[in-house]
Amino acid sequence: MSTAVPQPGEASQDPAATGSSAPLQDADRLAAETLFGDRLPVAEAYVEHLATSGIERGLIGPREVPRLWERHVLNCAAPAPLLVDGTTVADVGSGAGLPGLCLAIARPGVEFLLIEPLERRCVWLQEVIDDLALENVTILRGRSEQFFGKVTADVVTARAVSAMTNLAGMTLPLLSGNGVLLALKGRSAAEEIAKAAKKISSLGGRDPRVFTVGDDVLAEPTTLVRVDVGSVEGVLREDVHTGSVEADPTR
């Protein structure tokens, strides 16, 4: 049996050789280095958890393993440069830590509250947090609505939790009158905010808009919906490069 031997300067993608179940491909390396900086080894350890116990315990589907970096971890880490040290971010419906853990790894100076109702997911998240020695993350087990009036965040994040109308109700009250919702969305983002306009405004949200982050490093940038509530001064870096979203010609 022949074994492929990596040539000098060529990264091996053989798990047995790298010791990794989901090795970082060359195509994703620049983005990973840019977004995680010296925290990249921690991100790699997180991906290893996703690719092993995360799959075994049903937090993520086995078919996601080849695209854990590109589709999940890098997509979720792309908003990291927008965050400001010393602020508190609540990630609603964290699931396997997407985007909450990706952002917490990239930004150790920001406090993260991961809000997740399912016990099985919370147990796995806590194990990962302990193993990665993340000191800036707290898990709040429960539905977001249970924390209204008890938790105050500067920024709320959410990915794949609900359509914007419902999501606005689940997230904006956590800002307690001041802060920003950043919802990671797909191509339907503009349509979703049009449908949610009344609900957003009834909750004190203003100026809902769609933009992209990570355009400079990701093949497919991350689409964000941003909604502001009250004063947003100092809540996000406003000097980070962002991109605009083309209207979907098929709609």
Ligand SMILES: C[S@@+](CC[C@H](N)C(=O)[O-])C[C@H]1O[C@@H](n2cnc3c(N)ncnc32)[C@H](O)[C@@H]1O
């Ligand atoms: C489809 S998963 C998405 C998980 C993760 N954000 C991702 O992008 O992979 C939706 C998550 O939202 C959680 N969830 C559902 N209703 C919720 C609520 N009212 N408050 C907080 N989390 C909720 C679910 O338990 C689940 O983990």
